[in-house]
Amino acid sequence: MYRYDEFDAQIVRDRVRQFRGQVERRLSGALLEDEFKPLRLQNGVYLQLHAYMLRVAIPYGQLSPVQMRQLAHIARTYDRGYGHWTTRQNIQFNWVALKDIPDVLDALADVGMHAIQTSGNCIRNVTSDHFAGAAGDEVKDPRPWCEIIRQWSTLHPEFAFLPRKFKIAVTGAEEDRAAIRVHDIGLHIRERGGACGFEVHVGGGQGRTPHVAAKISDFVPEEDILDYLEAILRVYNRLGRRDNKYKARIKILVSETGEAEFRKLVEDEFAAQTGAEKIALPRAEIDRIEAYFAPPDLPERPASSKVFEAAKAERPRFALWAEANLHAHKVPGYISVTASHKPVGAIAGDVTDAQMEALADLAEAFGQGDLRVTHAQNVVLPHVALDDLPEVFAKLEAAGLAAPNEGLISDMIVCPGLDYCNLANARSIPVSQEIARAFSDYDDQADIGQLHLNISGCINACGHHHVGHIGVLGVDKKGEEFYQITFGGRADEAAAIGEIAGKGLRAEDVPPAIRRVVDRYREIRTDRSERFIDVYARVGADPFKEALYGVD
Amino acid sequence: MALIKDGKEIDDPARFVPDEEALSPGVPAIISLERFQALAPGELQAAAIAGVRLMPGDDPANLAEGLGALRLVEISFPKYVDGRGFSQAQLLRRRMGYSGELRAVGEVLRDQLLYMLRSGFDAFETQRADIAEYLAATGEFSAFYQPAADGAPTVFSARSAR
Numbered sequence: 001m002y003r004y005d006e007f008d009a010q011i012v013r014d015r016v017r018q019f020r021g022q023v024e025r026r027l028s029g030a031l032l033e034d035e036f037k038p039l040r041l042q043n044g045v046y047l048q049l050h051a052y053m054l055r056v057a058i059p060y061g062q063l064s065p066v067q068m069r070q071l072a073h074i075a076r077t078y079d080r081g082y083g084h085w086t087t088r089q090n091i092q093f094n095w096v097a098l099k100d101i102p103d104v105l106d107a108l109a110d111v112g113m114h115a116i117q118t119s120g121n122c123i124r125n126v127t128s129d130h131f132a133g134a135a136g137d138e139v140k141d142p143r144p145w146c147e148i149i150r151q152w153s154t155l156h157p158e159f160a161f162l163p164r165k166f167k168i169a170v171t172g173a174e175e176d177r178a179a180i181r182v183h184d185i186g187l188h189i190r191e192r193g194g195a196c197g198f199e200v201h202v203g204g205g206q207g208r209t210p211h212v213a214a215k216i217s218d219f220v221p222e223e224d225i226l227d228y229l230e231a232i233l234r235v236y237n238r239l240g241r242r243d244n245k246y247k248a249r250i251k252i253l254v255s256e257t258g259e260a261e262f263r264k265l266v267e268d269e270f271a272a273q274t275g276a277e278k279i280a281l282p283r284a285e286i287d288r289i290e291a292y293f294a295p296p297d298l299p300e301r302p303a304s305s306k307v308f309e310a311a312k313a314e315r316p317r318f319a320l321w322a323e324a325n326l327h328a329h330k331v332p333g334y335i336s337v338t339a340s341h342k343p344v345g346a347i348a349g350d351v352t353d354a355q356m357e358a359l360a361d362l363a364e365a366f367g368q369g370d371l372r373v374t375h376a377q378n379v380v381l382p383h384v385a386l387d388d389l390p391e392v393f394a395k396l397e398a399a400g401l402a403a404p405n406e407g408l409i410s411d412m413i414v415c416p417g418l419d420y421c422n423l424a425n426a427r428s429i430p431v432s433q434e435i436a437r438a439f440s441d442y443d444d445q446a447d448i449g450q451l452h453l454n455i456s457g458c459i460n461a462c463g464h465h466h467v468g469h470i471g472v473l474g475v476d477k478k479g480e481e482f483y484q485i486t487f488g489g490r491a492d493e494a495a496a497i498g499e500i501a502g503k504g505l506r507a508e509d510v511p512p513a514i515r516r517v518v519d520r521y522r523e524i525r526t527d528r529s530e531r532f533i534d535v536y537a538r539v540g541a542d543p544f545k546e547a548l549y550g551v552d
Numbered sequence: 553m554a555l556i557k558d559g560k561e562i563d564d565p566a567r568f569v570p571d572e573e574a575l576s577p578g579v580p581a582i583i584s585l586e587r588f589q590a591l592a593p594g595e596l597q598a599a600a601i602a603g604v605r606l607m608p609g610d611d612p613a614n615l616a617e618g619l620g621a622l623r624l625v626e627i628s629f630p631k632y633v634d635g636r637g638f639s640q641a642q643l644l645r646r647r648m649g650y651s652g653e654l655r656a657v658g659e660v661l662r663d664q665l666l667y668m669l670r671s672g673f674d675a676f677e678t679q680r681a682d683i684a685e686y687l688a689a690t691g692e693f694s695a696f697y698q699p700a701a702d703g704a705p706t707v708f709s710a711r712s713a714r
Contacts, residue, residue: 007710010695011707014692017692153698158642237635276646
């Protein structure tokens with residue numbers, strides 16, 4: 001994985017010193033709260049319902065064991081012993097005191113981490129496929145370009161005060177696990193005649209006006225991609241709406257301008273760049289960064305493992321976990337393991353210091369020192385030998401991280417909701433817990449198969465309800481919480497925004513209603529290989545709407 | 553209100569004259585882009601126009617004609633969170649080759665000075681920073697990843713030069 005050189009280390013130290021000064025000026029009153037706000041936001045510091053929250057960047061979700069242990073240390077020392085994985089592969093600490101934040105940033109810098117641009121109207125942390133570098137279906141590892149984009153966008157002087165936040169995702173695999181079509185910019189690595197480049201999607205996003213991104217280029221050669229990104233960002237910075245924060249995202253500019261006209265604006269700006277404006281990214285520099293992401297040196301192993309097969313035969317619980325939580329690796333004899341942070345009854349994304357330590361230990365002992373945070377708020381060990389799976393499972397089980405539910409109905413994406421967030425209209429966590437309890441039998445969940453259920457506590461859609469196969473949106477109606485259900489959303493390469501089923505349900509009616517929908521799905525699927533989302537594509541929403549409202 | 557240019561406090565007799573006010577002959581004026589575009593060719597010298605002030609929605613390309621006759625372009629930040637002026641500055645410096653004074657006016661805060669300097673500004677009218685703070689704010693970083701109008705070497709290039 002990437003390791004800071006002296007430049008990276010110096011820039012992060014400079015940033016901590018700068019922020020320490022800003023906090024001191026704020027505490028002395030020299031800096032007004034209004035002036036401080038965008039500065040703290042650009043360092044990931046939010047003022048939440050109860051306290052300041054610090055969001056730490058985990059670029060493209062990758063962590064070393066040393067970094068994971070430092071996050072555990074921060075959780076213990078400055079928070080209440082836990083953190084929260086976010087849907088953008090970051091971690092949040094919800095109870096950090098403002099005066100301590102510079103020290104936390106120093107502790108992060110000690111392990112090559114920071115909180116730069118994890119919030120605010122700037123280019124945010126770049127996200128990617130959590131199986132990058134390991135997935136069997138990968139064309140090219142996206143992480144080197146994620147890192148290059150991270151560096152280019154860090155403290156970019158022109159794009160620190162954009163109309164609104166700006167999120168970039170990159171994938172290098174056929175199956176899009178990075179949800180690139182619901183990002184401000186989504187990049188899909190393509191190869192053309194031996195050359196590497198990017199298919200460019202712009203203007204996707206969720207929130208109150210969800211959009212699937214428009215493809216504005218089939219192929220931008222890799223040596224041009226930073227210049228092309230600058231062109232998009234400049235068009236957005238100059239023309240994006242600033243009169244209404246709810247219309248300020250680039251998706252609104254793209255839809256109001258029209259896809260063809262927007263593409264022309266970008267192409268014209270790109271063509272107008274003079275030689276002096278182009279970003280010199282020497283080949284040697286690309287090679288240098290790519291070298292950090294060289295595949296781990298995995299000893300040769302047989303494609304199948306007797307130990308693994310025997311354990312599956314002996315222990316049904318292990319077999320169930322192996323069916324759900326493993327993902328094919330490009331190297332025979334290896335596999336990627338998802339450590340579920342969502343046992344039934346848990347709070348999606350919450351992680352204790354002890355769990356972080358356990359994950360760090362596992363990565364060191366069995367996982368090539370590599371850890372990934374997923375946008376579904378779990379953690380992946382990307383490179384594990386099949387032979388080691390029984391032992392890895394046992395250790396995950398001891399840490400409470402072995403729920404056999406990756407991609408299943410209880411593996412929900414859930415925003416913090418009204419329990420933590422000052423934007424929320426309704427609670428999300430308790431509703432998610434009740435739904436999980438309605439499906440508490442993991443054999444039953446396995447039989448249902450892949451089903452993404454996402455929950456947001458307000459229209460800002462932090463819980464990604466628009467792209468859940470089933471989405472749940474909390475709304476406030478005259479002081480009472482109601483939950484609107486959507487069907488058919490998806491964040492993958494066939495990205496779509498879910499359609500609203502009808503009137504909202506009371507919290508207590510949601511779990512049985514979802515149960516009826518799932519039962520209906522099982523009645524009409526041709527067999528277990530036809531997932532909920534496939535059936536939806538075949539028959540539409542009507543049978544599910546009927547089931548939702550209990551109409552026979 | 554301090555006016556800082558190239559790291560020193562300076563005075564400038566030029567004043568911004570709103571569109572509805574008449575220009576006084578002989579008094580150096582800074583005018584809006586709209587007014588500037590409406591001037592007949594000979595009027596520029598006669599009216600002692602020192603500079604033009606761009607508002608966030610203005611397109612610097614409209615300054616292309618006559619830019620050579622200006623010693624000053626002001627870019628206004630009516631709200632400091634409105635970052636359009638950073639793009640205007642980069643365009644003026646890097647695409648249009650403007651080399652005269654580029655002054656940030658309006659809500660110009662200490663913690664934006666470095667971004668402004670990098671974007672091509674060399675002068676700042678600000679109530680929120682004095683010279684000492686200006687120097688501190690603009691010296692906070694020792695390296696930059698990306699190229700900008702200031703021409704500072706980038707980390708990308710510095711690495712391959714080692």
